[in-house]
Amino acid sequence: MMLLEINDVRFAYHSSDVLKGITFSASGGEVVGILGKNGCGKTTLMKCINAHLSPHGGCVVLDGDVVSTVSRKELAKKMAMVAQSSSVSFSFTVLDAVLMGLYPNSEWMGSPSDSDMERVSEAMKATGVFGFADRPVTELSGGERQRVMITRALVQDPKVLLLDEPTLHLDINHQFGLMELVRSLVAEKGILVILVTHEIGLAARYCDRILLVDDGEIAGSGTAEEVVTAENLERVFGIRTDVHYDERIGGLAVTVIGKS
Numbered sequence: 012m013m014l015l016e017i018n019d020v021r022f023a024y025h026s027s028d029v030l031k032g033i034t035f036s037a038s039g040g041e042v043v044g045i046l047g048k049n050g051c052g053k054t055t056l057m058k059c060i061n062a063h064l065s066p067h068g069g070c071v072v073l074d075g076d077v078v079s080t081v082s083r084k085e086l087a088k089k090m091a092m093v094a095q096s097s098s099v100s101f102s103f104t105v106l107d108a109v110l111m112g113l114y115p116n117s118e119w120m121g122s123p124s125d126s127d128m129e130r131v132s133e134a135m136k137a138t139g140v141f142g143f144a145d146r147p148v149t150e151l152s153g154g155e156r157q158r159v160m161i162t163r164a165l166v167q168d169p170k171v172l173l174l175d176e177p178t179l180h181l182d183i184n185h186q187f188g189l190m191e192l193v194r195s196l197v198a199e200k201g202i203l204v205i206l207v208t209h210e211i212g213l214a215a216r217y218c219d220r221i222l223l224v225d226d227g228e229i230a231g232s233g234t235a236e237e238v239v240t241a242e243n244l245e246r247v248f249g250i251r252t253d254v255h256y257d258e259r260i261g262g263l264a265v266t267v268i269g270k271s
């Protein structure tokens with residue numbers, strides 16, 4: 012079973028600490044949601060996990076290897092990240108952009124095999140981008156482009172999928188569609204998904220575990236029932252909420268009353 016360990020990770024861009032000792036571990040078959048207000052260090056943490064940034068203290072260990080010592084090529088076989096601003100700036104078609112997921116570290120290798128193409132079209136159908144495979148990525152809406160970037164990461168066939176605000180540009184229907192897709196990937200392939208989101212209700216519904224990050228530290232960790240509480244939301248976000256079990260959802264509903 013694949014295991015990801017984040018051990019006392021610390022990071023600073025300049026003098027002030029952004030991550031002040033983050034520790035948690037997660038394994039295949041889980042969806043972990045990271046919640047926290049703007050600037051608390053969520054994206055920085057994701058970048059430390061995928062070795063885009065090297066922690067100044069502590070380490071991230073995937074299956075026994077410290078990720079910052081693994082070559083990018085080897086790491087890309089295990090981990091894929093869809094960053095908040097991931098985009099393709101050249102006028103590739105959607106299909107070409109997705110095909111790049113097959114070769115995350117190398118130049119275009121010629122024609123993909125039949126089984127590669129099958130994997131690509133399967134992923135494109137799953138995320139609903141198959142219908143516009145021939146359109147230039149630069150001409151898509153934000154939400155469509157987001158789904159293309161997620162498809163590209165899926166094609167990479169990672170064991171760990173990191174998603175930084177994956178539902179940001181998506182309409183409510185596609186938000187649910189994306190989270191259902193994440194759950195089915197985790198169920199079918201046993202991968203680990205770590206996602207950053209501001210959608211508290213969506214996280215409560217679809218994540219097995221939630222980490223609440225506050226000012227570079229973990230302020231809460233556990234199931235939605237344990238972490239998404241009115242007390243925690245007030246403490247971390249400064250909002251008054253009513254959090255209650257809703258049997259129509261089969262889980263928590265969060266009603267925001269106002270700022271505290």
Ligand code: ADP
Binds near residue numbers: 024048050051
């Ligand atoms: P979040 O994702 O939770 O909104 P970030 O991890 O992006 O937060 O940022 C955490 C803090 O680090 C913020 O105060 C932000 O301004 C700062 N920061 C982020 N990126 C940089 C950078 N490249 N250089 C300097 N400071 C940065």
